[in-house]
Every structure is written in structure tokens, then in C-alpha cells.
Amino acid sequence: xxxxxxxxxxxxxxxxxxxxxxxxxxxxxxxxxxxxxxxxxxxxxxxxxxxxxxxxxxxxxxxxxxxxxxxxxxxxxxxxxxxxxxxxxxxxxxxxxxxxxxxxxxxxxxxxxxxxxxxxxxxxxxxxxxxxxxxxxxxxxxxxxxxxxxxxxxxxxxxxxxxxxxxxxxxxxxxxxxxxxxxxxxxxxxxxxxxxxxxxxxxxxxxxxxxxxxxxxxxxxxxxxxxxxxxxxxxxxxxxxxxxxxxxx
Amino acid sequence: xxxxxxxxxxxxxxxxxxxxxxxxxxxxxxxxxxxxxxxxxxxxxxxxxxxxxxxxxxxxxxxxxxxxxxxxxxxxxxxxxxxxxxxxxxxxxxxxxxxxxxxxxxxxxxxxxxxxxxxxxxxxxxxxxxxxxxxxxxxxxxxxxxxxxxxxxxxxxxxxxxxxxxxxxxxxxxxxxxxxxxxxxxxxxxxxxxxxxxxxxxxxxxxxxxxxxxxxxxxxxxxxxxxxxxxxxxxxxx
Numbered sequence: 001x002x003x004x005x006x007x008x009x010x011x012x013x014x015x016x017x018x019x020x021x022x023x024x025x026x027x028x029x030x031x032x033x034x035x036x037x038x039x040x041x042x043x044x045x046x047x048x049x050x051x052x053x054x055x056x057x058x059x060x061x062x063x064x065x066x067x068x069x070x071x072x073x074x075x076x077x078x079x080x081x082x083x084x085x086x087x088x089x090x091x092x093x094x095x096x097x098x099x100x101x102x103x104x105x106x107x108x109x110x111x112x113x114x115x116x117x118x119x120x121x122x123x124x125x126x127x128x129x130x131x132x133x134x135x136x137x138x139x140x141x142x143x144x145x146x147x148x149x150x151x152x153x154x155x156x157x158x159x160x161x162x163x164x165x166x167x168x169x170x171x172x173x174x175x176x177x178x179x180x181x182x183x184x185x186x187x188x189x190x191x192x193x194x195x196x197x198x199x200x201x202x203x204x205x206x207x208x209x210x211x212x213x214x215x216x217x218x219x220x221x222x223x224x225x226x227x228x229x230x231x232x233x234x235x236x237x238x239x240x241x242x243x244x245x246x247x248x249x
Numbered sequence: 250x251x252x253x254x255x256x257x258x259x260x261x262x263x264x265x266x267x268x269x270x271x272x273x274x275x276x277x278x279x280x281x282x283x284x285x286x287x288x289x290x291x292x293x294x295x296x297x298x299x300x301x302x303x304x305x306x307x308x309x310x311x312x313x314x315x316x317x318x319x320x321x322x323x324x325x326x327x328x329x330x331x332x333x334x335x336x337x338x339x340x341x342x343x344x345x346x347x348x349x350x351x352x353x354x355x356x357x358x359x360x361x362x363x364x365x366x367x368x369x370x371x372x373x374x375x376x377x378x379x380x381x382x383x384x385x386x387x388x389x390x391x392x393x394x395x396x397x398x399x400x401x402x403x404x405x406x407x408x409x410x411x412x413x414x415x416x417x418x419x420x421x422x423x424x425x426x427x428x429x430x431x432x433x434x435x436x437x438x439x440x441x442x443x444x445x446x447x448x449x450x451x452x453x454x455x456x457x458x459x460x461x462x463x464x465x466x467x468x469x470x471x472x473x474x475x476x477x478x479x480x481x482x483x484x485x486x487x
Binding site: 073118122125126128129131132135136139145148149151152153155156157159 | 416419420423424433436437439440441443444447469472473476477479480481483484486
């Protein structure tokens with residue numbers, strides 16, 4: 001029987017893990033101790049040190065899904081499909097985290113858990129698109145067919161990502177526009193900016209580590225399934241799995 | 250040990266003849282797929298019988314839900330049209346490859362036509378069904394909600410239905426040829442049609458600046474059409 005447990009951490013993983021731990025600790029200290037509370041939003045603003053990096057990582061993951069999907073369709077190398085799948089899973093998780101944390105922030109600041117703001121709605125729709133991307137893999141038992149269908153959806157689904165990003169500009173409603181990546185950035189306390197930057201780096205390093213580990217785990221699963229398939233006897237000699245009818249004695 | 254191939258070689262063909270045949274055959278294939286789609290529809294009335302009553306019921310129920318204040322009905326008219334078209338798109342997408350899969354003729358069709366021709370034929374048939382759905386819904390909303398749509402709604406009707414047809418063709422084939430989770434179609438199509446819903450609603454609502462939305466709808470349709478055309482051959486492989 002094949003061992004499905006992940007292999008021991010490799011050197012790049014150790015470096016990534018160490019980097020993520022150091023930057024996370026520094027980001028926590030900066031965000032919770034050094035950075036002052038927001039003049040208007042109060043302590044609730046500190047949730048942004050999780051909300052923004054989670055959203056950033058989700059976008060990066062969905063871009064990885066696009067690259068992995070295109071590369072898989074061009075090369076038919078399952079390594080690209082595994083990268084896309086791992087990125088899709090992480091992206092869905094990070095999008096859900098961004099929505100939940102944003103909702104926790106919205107309650108004290110906006111006075112409600114949820115508003116029909118286009119940014120919120122389109123982000124939720126984005127979550128649904130990539131949940132569908134992960135579900136499509138179960139449409140077929142064939143690994144290659146599942147990978148091709150998922151790649152097709154990974155490309156078509158990405159069309160929605162720019163709509164989500166630019167929705168704040170197009171609708172001009174409640175959700176605030178980008179503070180940092182804007183042509184006219186809003187003034188921000190340098191301690192807040194440092195905490196936010198470190199949190200983004202910490203999320204990126206941790207996300208990269210999770211991706212690497214998950215890709216290796218998926219490769220092990222593929223190898224195990226391949227070995228089990230090749231260990232089965234050829235189809236004509238295989239015993240029937242289900243007895244459909246039995247004649248009475 | 251494998252036996253040597255004793256089959257006679259295929260007849261040679263001049264490059265000019267090959268080019269001509271290929272150029273003619275792609276167009277012929279598209280028309281053949283389109284004719285086949287219409288023949289399937291004429292025989293079963295699948296889309297007509299399911300979609301038209303569906304949008305009629307949708308509009309009536311939406312009027313009951315949002316009305317009777319005329320101002321509210323006027324404000325929600327554009328959204329009602331595009332929500333109905335988007336949801337009807339799921340019904341239409343279900344029939345994109347359903348007949349072939351049910352008849353076990355999907356492999357034959359896939360073998361006889363090129364992926365591009367098959368995509369184009371299915372896309373045109375789906376587009377026609379969606380345009381009819383949009384037109385019927387728009388007329389029903391204009392009459393029942395007493396809210397005639399602006400001229401810009403025509404732009405939305407043209408490009409929005411084209412974008413939805415592209416994505417419905419891809420997802421219809423993707424889900425129909427699967428062995429399980431066929432109910433996934435609505436979960437895939439509805440979120441992917443979000444830009445058409447948003448831009449279509451704005452373009453169908455009077456007194457809304459149409460320029461940016463018209464550009465967005467056209468770009469969305471072009472991007473989705475290109476992406477769908479590019480990924481479609483991968484869905485046809487064994």
C-alpha cells in the first residue's frame with residue numbers, strides 16, 4: 001500500500017516556513033501593539049491587517065489558477081494541473097476568509113454584517129466561480145478529463161476577476177476605493193503601512209509554503225492512484241464488482 | 250510482437266484542392282451543425298416549450314413581487330429582464346449537448362466535425378435561443394411593467410446574449426458529457442454571467458449613462474468568446 005503522508009519538509013520549505021513565522025510575528029506585534037488604532041474606525045480597523053492580505057493572496061491564487069490552467073492545456077503536464085488545483089483551493093479559502101473578516105469589520109464600522117455593495121457581491125460570486133472550479137473535477141473519474149475540464153473553467157472563470165477588481169471604480173458605492181494601490185493613495189500612518197506590508201509578506205510566504213506542500217501531496221495521490229490502477233488485472237479478467245441478479249437455487 | 254501495417258496508403262491530395270476542401274468544409278460543417286440543432290429543436294421543441302413559459306412566469310411573478318408601484322416596476326425592469334435571461338440560460342445550456350449524449354451520438358458528431366465548427370454551430374444555435382428569450386422577456390416587461398427599455402438595451406441584447414451563449418456552450422458541453430454532478434450547471438453559469446447581468450441591467454434602465462457599460466459589455470463578450478473558443482477543443486478530447 002502506498003504511503004500518502006507528505007514527505008519530510010525540504011530546505012526551501014524550511015526557509016519559507018521560517019520566513020513566514022518571523023514575518024507573521026513581526027506583523028502581529030506591529031499590528032496589535034505598535035500601530036495606533038484608526039482615528040475613525042477604532043480598534044476594528046486592525047482587522048484590515050488580515051482582510052487585505054487574505055484578499056491579495058486570493059487574487060494571486062486565482063492568477064496562478066489561470067497560469068496553471070493555460071500551461072496544462074498547452075503542455076498536458078499534470079504538474080501544472082496540480083499547481084492550479086492547489087492554488088484554487090487556497091484561493092477559495094482566502095476569499096472566504098476575506099469575506100468573513102470584512103463582515104466582522106463591517107458590523108461595528110458600517111453597522112451591519114452585510115450590505116448589497118457590488119464589491120461584496122462580486123467577491124462572493126468569485127468565491128462561487130472557484131468553488132465550481134473545484135467541483136468540476138468530480139464530473140469524471142478520469143484524471144485527465146477532470147484536469148482538462150477544470151483548466152477550461154479556470155480560464156473562463158478568470159474573466160470575472162477584473163470585474164471584481166474594478167467594481168469599486170465602476171459603481172462608486174459604499175466600499176472604499178483602494179488605499180495603497182491607487183493613483184491617488186490615501187495618507188496612512190507609517191506604522192500602519194509597515195504592519196500592512198509585513199502582513200502581506202507573511203501571508204504570501206505562508207501561502208507559498210501551503211501551495212508547495214499541497215502540490216506534493218496531490219502528486220503523491222496521483223502516483224498512488226496510478227500504482228493501484230496498474231496493479232489491477234486487465235479488464236476482461238476482472239471479476240464483476242456488482243452481482244446484478246442471482247438465479248434462485 | 251506487433252504486426253506490420255498492411256493497409257494501403259491514403260490517396261494523395263493536391264495542396265490547392267486540400268485548401269479549398271478545408272475552407273468549404275468548415276463553413277459546411279458549421280451550417281450542418283446549426284441545421285442539426287434546429288432539427289433537434291423542431292423535433293422536440295425542448296427550448297421553446299421550456300424557456301418561453303419559464304420567462305413568462307418569471308416576469309409575472311417578478312411584477313407581483315416588486316409591484317404594484319409603477320416607479321418600483323420601472324426601476325426594476327432592466328434587472329428583471331436580465332435576471333430572467335440569465336436563469337433561462339441555464340435551461341438553454343442544458344440542451345446544448347443533451348440530445349447527442351442521450352442518443353449516444355456525441356462521439357460521432359465529435360469525430361465528423363472540427364472543434365471550431367462544432368463550437369460555432371452550437372454557439373449560433375444557443376445565441377439564437379438566447380436572443381429570442383431576451384426579446385420575448387423585453388416585450389413582456391415593457392408591456393406588463395409599463396417600462397419601455399431605452400435604445401441602448403439593443404446593444405445589451407446583442408452582446409450580452411452572445412457572451413452568455415459562449416459560456417453556455419462551454420459549460421453545457423462540460424457538464425453534459427460528465428458522469429455525475431449535472432446539477433452543477435447552474436452553479437457554474439450563474440456566477441459566470443454576472444458581468445452580463447450587471448451591464449445588461451444598466452443598459453436596459455432609462456437615464457443611466459450607457460457609454461462605460463456598453464464598452465464593458467462588448468469587451469466582456471469579446472473576452473468570453475475568445476476564451477470559450479480557445480478552451481472548447483480541450484473539452485472534446487477523450
